[in-house]
Amino acid sequence: MTGDHYFTAEPTTADRRREVEFSVADHDYTLASASGVFSADRLDPGTGVLLRKADLPTRATTGDLLDLGCGFGPISCVLATSAPAATVWAVDVNERARALTAANAERIGVAERVRVRAPDDVPQDLRFDQLWSNPPIRIGKDELHELLLRWLPRLAPDGVAWLVVARHLGGDSLHRWLVDQSWQVERHASQKGYRVLRVSR
Template sequence: MASGEHYFTSRPAGDAKLRPLSVRLAGRDVELVTASGIFSPDRIDLGTHVLLADAPDAPASGDLLDLGCGWGPVALTLALESPDATVWAVDVNERALDVVRRNASILGLSNVNAVLPDDVPEYLAFRAIWSNPPIRIGKDELHDLLLRWLPRLDDDADAWLVVQRNLGSDSLQRWLEAELPAGFGVRRASSSKGYRVLHVRRG
């Protein structure tokens, strides 16, 4: 990645350099592709592991959101486990979205939409949201991101956020409790390997 760039850069500089990636998703070993210039390109990062392990099974149908999808471990897992659902893999990094599309094709998945944030239809309400949010974009940007997407939960729907404890998970929980609209509840669902999983419920 070029000096000064981050995985939340919209168009990473340099060649994507696609390369193979062997991982285990939804209980199966799969051969996918990855690239430079995206988040955790060579493995499922520890926070995402915790999120996938600790969050409950996805709804079987409806619109599901993976916010900050990277190369797609959460979105692809959701699509494999809930084939009748529509999974929205959202990221600002266009290279990451290209990799998600390639991986969905490798797995034969037709229920994954890998798109930029502004390309998600405004009318959609989500049956569930999963996110390993980009904490390092800065507090104000993170807060704007969460206040943009969490209120789009459908009634009686859930969001699951994984945040490293030493990067402010507890203060983020308190902030969500104070700032989300009436009708939302926030709790710590689990704590594992230095991460918290926060559960946000509407309804």
């Protein structure tokens, strides 16, 4: 057994590579994954619900989009494919995840528009038109709240955040907490036990 989690900064588990295939918006993706990152063997079901139920950006979308907790990069790759005029910031504490996201962006031809960064390496003055996340619920409630309190205020004034949370892992309580923090929250969709939340100012 190891102490590694998908939110470990420097995984020590063996770097066993594999490929993950999935489809979103009539586009097929084959991305590299590896042990030591979130949902290494498949597209996480929550991420799948998020990408299929939230309002994806379009060819008309510009500005900066944030993939918070990018893992091996499925959200970043879908956003960059859907919005070729936008810049996607892929942020993760896990260095292996960041390396995979960069490689996958290169693989599908969007690397010039995907900026892969550790959280502290994102420019402080940058504001995001959209924030997308399957947030790391298992880091604990206090740490999750701290994460969202750090990044949600970096939305542009008319920006929107799309979050997916499993109902049994506290999706409804997170909804209430966000409202208590004075965010506008809409339960945009529910599927397979997941809540897709649309969050705005």
